[in-house]
Amino acid sequence: MAFVSLWFKTVNSMKVVKFGGSSVANAEQISKIIDIVTADADRRIVVVSAPGKRHGDDAKVTDLLIALATAVLNGENHESALKAVVDRYAQIQHELALPKSVVETIEADLRGRIGSRGSNDLQFMDTMKASGEDNNAKLIAEAFTKKGHPAKYINPGEAGMLLSDEFGNAEVLPESFEKLAALKGESDIVIFPGFFGSTKAGDVATFPRGGSDITGAILAAAVKAEVYENFTDVDSVYAMDPRIVPNAPAIDLMTYREMRELAYAGFGVFHDEAIIPAVKHEIPICIKNTNRPEAPxxxxxxxxxxxxxxxxxxxxxDGFCAIYIDKYMMNREVGFGRRLLQILEDEEISYEHTPSGIDNMSIILRSEELGKKEKTVVERITNELAPDAVSVEHGLALLMVVGEGMHYAVGQAAKATNALAEHGVNIEMINQGASEISMMFAVKEIDRKKAVLALGHAFFG
Amino acid sequence: MAFVSLWFKTVNSMKVVKFGGSSVANAEQISKIIDIVTADADRRIVVVSAPGKRHGDDAKVTDLLIALATAVLNGENHESALKAVVDRYAQIQHELALPKSVVETIEADLRGRIGSRGSNDLQFMDTMKASGEDNNAKLIAEAFTKKGHPAKYINPGEAGMLLSDEFGNAEVLPESFEKLAALKGESDIVIFPGFFGSTKAGDVATFPRGGSDITGAILAAAVKAEVYENFTDVDSVYAMDPRIVPNAPAIDLMTYREMRELAYAGFGVFHDEAIIPAVKHEIPICIKNTNRPEAPxxxxxxxxxxxxxxxxxxxxxDGFCAIYIDKYMMNREVGFGRRLLQILEDEEISYEHTPSGIDNMSIILRSEELGKKEKTVVERITNELAPDAVSVEHGLALLMVVGEGMHYAVGQAAKATNALAEHGVNIEMINQGASEISMMFAVKEIDRKKAVLALGHAFFG
Incomplete structure (x- = not known):
């Protein structure tokens, strides 16, 4: 019976915990994460980033590694760049009173990576960047063990984190999940470096932006974790931007869908694309603060x-713009919308929304997407679609009011539009109903803060 | 100087007047239109339809002509069908005390059209349908003249109304406008049959739906008319549907754009596509009532x-539906919207709007457009776009609140959404800002009348 209980414990109550760069930037932070992990026996798998910034002006180890790899690729003397990386680990080793051999191993590892450089520069860059997480994981495993908590560094490639061979932009291969599920059987605390895996050919490859978040989400999905805890440097996600509304309430609980709608317009806690594996496998995700782990x-x-x-x-x-197109009888013209979107696709421009009137259509997009292509796009629209008018409005901000019950409540739109009107905010665009859980407003950028305060007052008092 | 004044009079103060089928359905109505035309010396060009219904159960002459042509095409005895057409003209001739030869000429014309039937059935059908307007114009010209107002029937083909050879769906050829401008020089009142013209090969071809409205709009543009008067059986366009709001105020003045937005959702005074030539040449259009011409x-x-x-x-x-498509991370998928619209285009389905959320997109379209293709479309979306969910919501109504100043006024959205909320109408969708002059709401069909009353009360008191 004891065995069965233990088995259930292992399978059902496992937490995957991920720590970002600022949470593993120095000895002090690493001590905190050891306390956090060991405070809960369910925290069995720990994903770590490379050491991040210790203060505002500091360099991230990943950036030091990019500088090192670049020096190597340019055939320059790279000893000082190498020393900058090694010194960061050496300081942590010293402060944690770990054996010097830890740093010697890291230096040997780096020289080994440089020495075995092949002909593919992207692959070399990935190998060098990945060393940041990889060596930090080895160091942190030593730190756990030294403090009396047996921990085991796991090599991603050996554990089955198999990625496509798109260096710098790799995707996890489907078979990885089954292989990685074996991590459930580890008796020691698993210290797993984030950000990278191995191609089938055995080369190191890295994920795109948000890489360590992706690793954590994959592991949480693979072991069917009870929860994926993502430790950052904020207590929680707030209902409004605390820079605009200093007393904004914390959000205790929200759905993936709410998170997506909020993340879209400014909720930058994590890169929402990174957590897809966890979302797909319906693993709850908890955002917590390494520096205040007692906050819920x-x-x-x-x-x-x-x-x-x-x-x-x-x-x-902020940072949105709108392309307005007018053409009498547009809505009788078969294929008009499709041809418009084709122009954007040809020009590799992502757009956000395409609200339309009767004889007009707008494309809402991020200003950075349009950028220098504005002239080309306007010319193509003019020549290929023969509109009566086409213009671009810059300086728009989008606001999202998000809530699962939004679609079913009479009067939510009235509450929002009243609040904006009372505060003198002109609404450039309303889009409600496409999504069941949000209302979107476009306002001028200069009105954004006023609009957030108005909506915050209306919905949160 | 007298000559110059007269010239200015002719050029600058010419009105093109169009009468629909109910305005020329019998002698009483034709007498009214003679009074209307002759009451204003500027009404120089009169476009007439075929005789329409005299009462609810009556047949339109055009429908009698279609029955006649069908009998001929089927090789059936068509004498009774022919008699039904001739009898309608005979009654008008009798009541107006016109010479019997008028009807004899019409009967000979119809037999001539049947006798000269060629191999193209569509062309034959057009020839037969067009006779309704053509013979009515001849008869009405006689009626004007008999009352002491010299009037001249004009044959469209001879006058230069040149059309593409798409029988039943012809379009005016650009050179027509210059040719038709010569009508300015006619000293008699011009009676011009609506609905048809001539191909370059000399065959009669008809316009699509709203054909006489198109003829009037083309003539108004060609002669640069001061105004294009479109006589129907209503005093004016109303600010709301009088069947829902019996005391709805009349609209005295509106812009083309307002007309388009209003026409889109239920303002069925005329087929708005028909008046494009007048709109393109910026000719003012006046909707008037044949039965109450004194109304402004x-x-x-x-x-x-x-x-x-x-x-x-x-x-x-009423009569709209929405296809909802959900897919996590949809808005990062390049080409998603374009591929969705491509499916609709492939299936020859016109859509109205494509509001989008973050991870979802809706297609608003007329239920009749989706119709039997629903299953195919849903399957194609499922197979080709791999959404997380796709569903179709039926029974939606669209409401348009239209006004040129809409875009610039803070609080219009609040006023509308408040009104709907106070009357317990849930808003399925709001689309504001794409068009500068309207706000669109989608509600359930069962809520439509309540919604119109609520908005009417809010905006018109």
Whole structure:
């Protein structure tokens, strides 16, 4: 019976914990994470980043590694760049009173990577960048063990983290999940470096942006974790941007969908694409603070109970623009919209929304997407679609009012539009109903803060 | 100097007047139109339809002609069908005390058309249908002249109304406008049959739906008319559907754009596509009532002065549906929207709007457009776009709140959404800002009348 209980314990109550760069930047932070992990026996798999910034002006180890790899690729003397990396680990080793051999191993590892450089520069760059997480994981495993908590560094490639061979932009291969599920059987605490895996050919390859978040999400999905705890440097996600609304309430619980809608316009806690594996496998995600682990954090779940009038949060972001196109009888012209979107696709421009009137259509997009292509796009629209008018409005901000019950509540739109009108904010665009859980407003950038305060007052008092 | 004045009079103060089928359905109505035309010396060009219904159960002459042509095409005895057509003209001739030869000429004309039937059935059908307007124009010209107002029937083909050879769906050829401008020089009142013209090969071809409206709009543009008067059986266009709001105010003046937005959802005074030639040449259009010509009617102009808070009208229509598509991370998928629209284009389905959330997109379309293709479309979306979910919501109504100043007024959205909320109408969708002059709401069909009343009360008191 004891065995069965233990087995259930292992399978059902395992937490995957991920620590970002600032949480593993120095000895002090690493001590905190050891305390956090060992405070809960379910925290069995720990994903770590490379050491991040210790203060505002500091360099991230990943950036030092990019400088080192670049020096090597340029055939320059790279000893000082190498020393800068090794010194960061040496300081941590010293402060944690780990054996010097730890740093010697790291230096040997780096020289080995440089020495075995092949003909593919992207692959070499990935190998060098990945060493940041890889060596930090080895060091942190030693630190856990030294403190009396047996921990084991796991090599991603050996454990089955198999990636496509798109260096710098790799994707996990489907077979990885089954292989990585074996990590459930480890008796020691697993210290798993984030950000990279191995191609089938055995080369190191890295994920795109948010790499360590991706690793954690994959492991959480593979071992069917009870929860994926993502430790950052904020207590929780807030219902509004605390820079605009200093007393914004924390969000205790929200759904993946709410998180997506909020993340879209300014909720930059993590890169939302990174957590897809966890979302797909319906693993709850908890955002917590390494520096205040006692705070409950924000739990993000597949579904939650909700009140119809309840709003989860209000997010906002500057930097949008709109292309307006007018053409009499446009809506009788078969293929007009499709041809317009084809122009954007040809020019490799991502757009956000395409609200339309009767004889007009707008494309809402991020200003950085349009950028220098504006002239080309306007010319192509003019020549290929023969509109009566085409113009571009810059300086728009988007606001999202997000809540699972939004679609079912009479009067939510009235509450929002009233609040904006009372504060003198002109609404450039409203888009409600496409999504069941959000209302979107476009306002001028100069009105954004005023609009957030107005909506915050209306929905959160 | 007298000559110069007269010349200016002819060029600058010419009105093109169009009468629909109910305005020329019998002798009583034709007498009215003679009074109307002769009451204003500027009414120089009169476009007439075929005789329409005299009462609810009556047949339109055009429908009698289609029955006649069908009998001929089927090789059936068509004498009774022929007699039905001739009898309608005979009754009008008798009541107007015109010579019997008028009817004899019409009967000979119809037998001539049947006798000269060629191998192209569509062309034959067009020839037969067009005779309805053509013979009515001849008869009406006689009636004007008999009453002491010299009037001249004009044959469209001879006057230069040249059309593409798409029988039943012809378009005017650009050179027609210059040729038709010569009508300015006619000293008699011009009676011009609507609905048809001639191909370059000399065959009769008809316009699509709204054919006589198209003829009037083309002539108004060709002669640069001061105004294009479109006589129907309503006093004016109303700010709301009088069947829902019996005391709805009349619209005295609106812009083309307002007309388009209102026409889109239920303002069925005329087929808005029909008047494109007048709109393109910026000819004002006046909707008037043959039965109450003293009523000022509704004037539709290129531009007007407006108050920011002024709403021109509120229209609504049932019969819409929405295809909802959810896919996590949809908005990062390049080409998703374009591929979705491509499916609709492949299936020859026109859509109205494509509001989008972050991870979802809706297609709003007329239910009749989706119809039996629903299963195919849903399957193609499922197979080709791999969404997380796709569903179709039926029974939606669209409401348009239209006014030139809409875009610039803070609080219009609040006023509308408040009104709907206070009356317990849930808003399925809001689309504001794509068009500068309207706000669109989708509600359930069962809520439509309540919604119109609520908005009417809010904007018109």
């Amino acid at each position: 954090g924000t739990l993000i779940v597949p579904e939650r109970k909700y009140e119809q009038t309840e709003v989860a949060g209000i997010s906002s972001a | 009617g509704t004037l539709i102009v290129p531009e007007r002065k407006y108050e920011q808070t002024e709403v021109a009208g509120i229209s609504s229509a």
